[in-house]
Amino acid sequence: MTKEIAIIGIGTTGFRATTPDLSFRELTYEAAKKAYVDAGVEPKEIGAFVATSEDFCEGYSIADEYAPDQVGAALRPIYTVPGDFIQSMGSGVMMLRSGLYDLVAVQGLSKASNMITKTYLTDFALDPIYNRPLKEHSDYIAGMEMNRYFYETGTFREQCAQVVVKNKRNAMFNPLAGHGCDLTLDYVMESPMVSYPLSELDISPYSDGAVVIVMATAETALALSDTPIWVRGIGWTSDTPGLETRDWGKAVYAELAGDMAYKMAGIRSPRSEVDFAEVSDEFSYKELQHLEALRLCSPGEAGQLTMDGVTEISGDLPVNPSGGCLGVGCLLECTGGQKVLDVVLQLRGEAGQNQIPDVTTGLAMSWRGLPTTTGAVAILSN
């Protein structure tokens, strides 16, 4: 295994449905401070910073203005990636590999509770000429995709409902998660339909929270940390923004991003080399679709594996042991941040009641949400 870049510090606020007591600055400050203490560094020792934000989610135009202060980066090299946290992390990896820096911090934030018109916002991400005039509730895109995925792979609703049951139950034992509960399969199956075959409980709720990580080059990482978590591979890909031009059944972006990360990590057989995965499950079927795209199982197999308990924490291939988006809450641009955070906790053996025994390699994958086809993958090892 090549040891080039490692995560040596993580910090988070935890994830809650609402945080009226804290501003976006305070959320980031808390996560940043914890990450720096965890890594044993001062912000002034960090070479550069990458922030993650998307204007309309923050409620500011050019929201990157507000990036520097709370991470200790005023008058320092910092810039913002309007993408997913794992893309920002990819940016950080490139910065470290370029040889210009030894330490880089990456920040991600969700203040979803500030957004009172989220679905209108998603509509605003659609092509203004071809797609936006349809004026449908944006979840119809997920419903259509779910239907096509079912048709192509033979997956059915019970299997997706089982994903909901599993993830929300995992979240009950994750102190950072905000939406854990113990549901029965029947209860999920009976939840009201939003856009057939997508029901209310198939959709992950939103959470607030921040994640900051500190990454270092090998020499610095070994000098500063006893438990560096190595970034073996990272990849990101965008498919197409158009509703007309995408493959509705398959998550092509996840496949391509996965391939990029596997290639970098030197992984030929993901199923045998990846011990567990945190993949985007913003909609229940997405977990299954992503597992297949990432070659962690064969096409059409993910649903059955879920029913058989293979993706439970006690199974052969635990998926979303943290509770995923369904249990932790969807974190907008920070979704990937939560995934990376939980993979690091597992690899350090700090995942508490949800700890999977003897894990060495974990995969974090995020998707940028409706209506995009952008995904990013990180492969980490201890």
Add this chain to the structure above:
Amino acid sequence: MGLRRVAIVGAGITKFYRYAQETPKELAYEAAKMALDSCEMTLKDIDCVALGTAPDAFDGVHMNGEYLTDGAGAFQKPFMRHYVGGGTGVMSPIHGWFHVASGMFDTCLVIAEEKMSSAFPHPAGAFLTIFDHTTEQPLFPTLIWIFAIEMHRFMHRHGYTKEEIAQVAVKNKRNALDHPSAQLGAEITVKDVLDSEMMAYPVNRLDISPTSDGASAIILASENVARRVTEKPVWIDGIGYCLDTAYWCNRDLYYPDYVEVAARNAYEMAGIKEPSKEIHVAEPYDPFTYKELHHIEGLQLCKRGESVKMLLDGVTQRDGNLPCCPSGGLLGVGNPIAASGIMKIIEIFLQLREEAGARQVPGKPTCGLAQAWGDLMQVGTVVVMRS
């Protein structure tokens, strides 16, 4: 430091307009296609795409980067967007540099697009929400007000007059007459500037760059690819970027510390000790007339308080000792925020290749610099290039 060398091998730029007929995607496509054609490459040769575009509110699309992907040639490729407000354009080649210098990619299409006319009736509206929601937004500030504050402070501190600063508009708009993409090239006088509509003292209409639609793109390549595709690669030898605090009211606005920090980082990387002697041609960011002078001082191209003397002595003219904004800058060529930053990069690229035509500065320049600035007067982005 053993850094991997990265070169600019191709460039493309659309015309800058007030109201472009093209969609943002089409603008991006046009610039990307021109850049690829300029070095006889196709999308197959491109490993990844880095895209810069400033606030989503201009194009009127949430997750504007995602929307632009296919127009920007990123279909099924690694694609990442970055932004630092107005500094985005010069941040773009820096982000592209990271892509190639990391060794993860050999070629990178770097593209910047902005369509400000979609924000109707005027893109200034999009700037209402850049201010702090508690301490500033209730005052309904506009961008021009805060720059008027900065310009006033700059003038007061150094004893500059409006007549002197107006010379920047005269110079840049005249330079822009030779730029094929230019929106506002013109032969004007200092009197025209002073007689133009007063926006907020001391800023007149002709002190301000226009709002524009446009896109620009460059192709970055690693050394082995660059040597293969072109005989005249232009190397990115120094990069620097930094953001100052968002609490802009707490700073003395007469001097851009953030530009100085970014410039010093870039000079250190490029091994430049005496910038005013070693830089042969510069494209400092000039969305307002005084900003060019402000940035020349921040970039250490002259001592603090001496930029006006440089201007009046003709040093910054195209045939002067240190030509600044030979392209015509934002005041003349136009200001589609992110795209204007890459426009500056392209100008230095052409100048160093001696392909700038009527805009070519004399003396075979071998080292040039482009700089941009943005956000709440807090971003500095600097790229040093050598032929």
